Amino acid sequence: MKTPPFKLSVLVLLTLNLLLMYCSSSPTTTTTAVAQGASNASTGPDYPGGTGHTNSNTKDSIKGLTDNYARVHFPNxxxxxxxxxxxxxxxxxxxSDILSQDSCIGLRIYPGYVNKSSPYKxxxxxxxVKRKPNGKLLDQKTKHGTNSLIRQECTVGETDDKCPDNCEGTLY
Structure with a gap:
């Protein structure tokens, strides 16, 4: 059964929102947490590959996760x-362009900076992402065919469209 495009978009954007908030932490905050004895040992993900939430109570608790993140990383x-x-x-x-690529099974989201010092931009x-035969995940990339001149392209998304520049308010 195929997921309707609207529901798929909502799930993807919700997942992206959560991942984005996790990936845009301040280096000094992370360093402080480790210095104060926080464990940095990985225990693995709670939701390997992610999960979609439709229950109102669960979505409210997810809002609490983003509030916790903001209190730690953006106290002021x-x-x-x-x-x-x-x-x-x-x-x-x-x-949609990324997800419709051959062998694409999901997304990876990377934080990046244009500049190496402030202003970072x-x-x-x-x-x-595609799954290799051994089950491991691999970023999709542009590759040249070994027996032909045909180049297989992939789409990579980039955005600097962020709050507070583009939003009147957010739910999460």
């Missing part, structure tokens, strides 16, 4: 800052 500005944004927007067509990079 719940919307984030210019160098450390809380939320990004990326157009659904870009997400943060960006969000979104790339399709």
């Amino acid at each position: 500005s719940p919307k984030g800052t210019e160098d450390y944004p809380k939320v990004y927007f990326i157009d659904r067509k870009i997400i 943060p960006r969000l990079i979104v790339i399709g």
Whole structure:
């Protein structure tokens, strides 16, 4: 059964929102947490590959996760800052183009900076992921065929469209 495009877009954007907030943390905050004895040992994901939530109570608890993140990383500005944004927007067509690529099973989201020092000019990079025969995940990339001159292209998304620049308010 195919998921209707609207529901798929909502699920993808909700997942992206959560991942974006996780990936745009301040380096000094992370360093402070580790210095204060926080464990940095990975225990693995709670939701391997992610999960979609439709229950209202569950969605409300997810809102609590984003509130917790904002309190830790943006204590003086719940919307984030210019160098450390809380939320990004990326157009659904870009997400659709990435997800419709051959062998694409999901997305990886990378934080990036244009500059190596402040002002950093943060960006969000979104790339399709494929599963290798051994079960491991691999970023999709442009590759040249070994027996032909045909080049297989992939779409990589980039955005710097972020709050507070583009939003009147956010639910998460």
